[in-house]
Amino acid sequence: MLLTVDDTNAEKRIFIGEHLNSQSAGEFENLLSQLPTGDAQSVVIDLSKLQTLDTTGAWLVQKVVKLFQRAGASVVVDGANPTHSALLDHVSDSYRYCEIAPPIQPVIIRILTEIGENTLRVLGLLGALMAFMLRLLATMSIALRHPGQLRWRATAYQLEAIGTRSVPIVGLIAFLIGGVLVTQGAFQLRKFGAEIFVVDMLAISIFRELGVLLTAIMVAGRSGSAFTAHIGSMKLNEEIDAMEVIGMSPMTVLVVPRLIAFVIALPVLTLFANFMGLVGGAFVAWVTLGISPVVFIERAGEALQGWSLWLGVLKAPVFAVVITVCGCFEGLMVENSAVSLGKQTTKSVVEAIFLVIVINAAFAILFTALGI
Amino acid sequence: MNSIIRLRGITNKFGTKIIHEDLDLDITKGEILGVVGGSGTGKSVLLRTIVGLNQQHDGEIWIDGICATAATREQKRSISRRLGVLFQDGALFSSLTVAQNVQVPLQEHLRLSEELMGEIAALKIALVGLPPDAGPKLPSDISGGMRKRAGLARALALDPNILLLDEPTAGLDPISAAAFDSLIKELSKSLGITVILVTHDLDTLYAACDRVAVLADKKVKYIGQIEELLNVDHPWVHEYFHGPRGRAARPFEA
Numbered sequence: 001m002l003l004t005v006d007d008t009n010a011e012k013r014i015f016i017g018e019h020l021n022s023q024s025a026g027e028f029e030n031l032l033s034q035l036p037t038g039d040a041q042s043v044v045i046d047l048s049k050l051q052t053l054d055t056t057g058a059w060l061v062q063k064v065v066k067l068f069q070r071a072g073a074s075v076v077v078d079g080a081n082p083t084h085s086a087l088l089d090h091v092s093d094s095y096r097y098c099e100i101a102p103p104i105q106p107v108i109i110r111i112l113t114e115i116g117e118n119t120l121r122v123l124g125l126l127g128a129l130m131a132f133m134l135r136l137l138a139t140m141s142i143a144l145r146h147p148g149q150l151r152w153r154a155t156a157y158q159l160e161a162i163g164t165r166s167v168p169i170v171g172l173i174a175f176l177i178g179g180v181l182v183t184q185g186a187f188q189l190r191k192f193g194a195e196i197f198v199v200d201m202l203a204i205s206i207f208r209e210l211g212v213l214l215t216a217i218m219v220a221g222r223s224g225s226a227f228t229a230h231i232g233s234m235k236l237n238e239e240i241d242a243m244e245v246i247g248m249s250p251m252t253v254l255v256v257p258r259l260i261a262f263v264i265a266l267p268v269l270t271l272f273a274n275f276m277g278l279v280g281g282a283f284v285a286w287v288t289l290g291i292s293p294v295v296f297i298e299r300a301g302e303a304l305q306g307w308s309l310w311l312g313v314l315k316a317p318v319f320a321v322v323i324t325v326c327g328c329f330e331g332l333m334v335e336n337s338a339v340s341l342g343k344q345t346t347k348s349v350v351e352a353i354f355l356v357i358v359i360n361a362a363f364a365i366l367f368t369a370l371g372i
Numbered sequence: 373m374n375s376i377i378r379l380r381g382i383t384n385k386f387g388t389k390i391i392h393e394d395l396d397l398d399i400t401k402g403e404i405l406g407v408v409g410g411s412g413t414g415k416s417v418l419l420r421t422i423v424g425l426n427q428q429h430d431g432e433i434w435i436d437g438i439c440a441t442a443a444t445r446e447q448k449r450s451i452s453r454r455l456g457v458l459f460q461d462g463a464l465f466s467s468l469t470v471a472q473n474v475q476v477p478l479q480e481h482l483r484l485s486e487e488l489m490g491e492i493a494a495l496k497i498a499l500v501g502l503p504p505d506a507g508p509k510l511p512s513d514i515s516g517g518m519r520k521r522a523g524l525a526r527a528l529a530l531d532p533n534i535l536l537l538d539e540p541t542a543g544l545d546p547i548s549a550a551a552f553d554s555l556i557k558e559l560s561k562s563l564g565i566t567v568i569l570v571t572h573d574l575d576t577l578y579a580a581c582d583r584v585a586v587l588a589d590k591k592v593k594y595i596g597q598i599e600e601l602l603n604v605d606h607p608w609v610h611e612y613f614h615g616p617r618g619r620a621a622r623p624f625e626a
Contacts, residue, residue: 023482026484055528059491094495095491098471100493100507100508101472101508
């Protein structure tokens, strides 16, 4: 029996037996809570029946002692063998109360603090990104004046990784979006009997906006995250520090090749996406609306007069810079743990996509104002 | 012999590479056993095999009378209650405070009140020599030495009979390392815990271990007290104990 009480005499004798350890702690706690404490003057805790005692058990014995002391009784522990005695002393000498977790503040304060902290964080982030980008552009301008210092093999490698390998997926996505746009657009224009205008709508929206946006988002997800992961794991492994100590600038070695490759690759991919968007749209228009490819090409050509043909491609280099800056910056911000690497990768993609969309909207306003 | 852990015929291989072949080991209850061996002799693999993180290719393991190889789910849980493992950097859960880390095994295996769990966590934290203010801190906010102690506190949460330590003094400065050696020794003797220590640290071997097992040639080649191992005629063992560091670590005999 874990806990038995004998109050036949004036003093109360509490027997604790046989196995008091972490296993039996739960049961013991229950028994203890049911124990009446009020009426005793002198209490003896008898451990003569105890066979197994661990530190949890020793602590529980202390709890019994404190329980009766608080009720005003004088308490003695008796009958423990030398090993158990030593353990009891060791535990009661060692114990120090500690908090389990930092104190939780009231909700309002937490919300306000979070809003404040997040605002500061976002402002700080934008500032840091700007600073990084300016440093990068400064490095670029020096590098371009000394072409011998540029890492051409690295640039070519990145060009393949960012550009060539993205071609299938960018093509497929643009093709599908083109088809979907035609379907949706035709559905609405049918009400006016104006289905043929779906060609204009497709051409303009793809070439001015959607072609470059989708490509940028796709490549940000693929390559932007790859930059963060690669540079981040180098940071984790102290390779960036090693580079700096040897006298190589991480900006020149790692970031510049990626920037050059991206600025070349993204406009080319955009051209391809624009084309595939038209192809997808033409295909669906032909099959579901009966608009022949010849008519389609003619109409599209007319719609894409002037600036519309090139605006998407013109925006691409700007997006390329944004995605590279976000990807590399967050990679260099990785801290000393695996958790940080994952977190930073997510952050860089979200930041890149968000900034691309915001800047795209700004471009839209600008072009409207300029009348193009 | 009072063996709390028995390994018989353990074979570990990764692909075609054989790390251990027909390895036997008996660990006495209550002893502190050091495990040493050159790089690639599979010290950590052996530790992980005993604990069950690595499944051996062949052979059987008995832990505290239970055959771990053929254990039921209940038996496996029972084994994990008796084993405490300290991984190399503490392996603390990074989003929980130190005290919450210590409480994780308690919450997993026992049904206790919040108050009692808090007290037991505080007790373990005190027993490993951490200051009380370490309790509410996150692992990222404490030093490496403190992280190891916190990991030890968690390993001791359920009062295990067997403690396994993977290079406990790696990365510690000499003062902290010596303090850790005495902590292990004191805990083992006062709580009656059997300790298995994988280590490179000769000072730990001399300061804390009752016996030392040497892994070589895919087996436990030699096992015994250090004094016995000093006379062994194996090139690696000789170099290990009689090389410049081995001689420096040897307690000075006046």
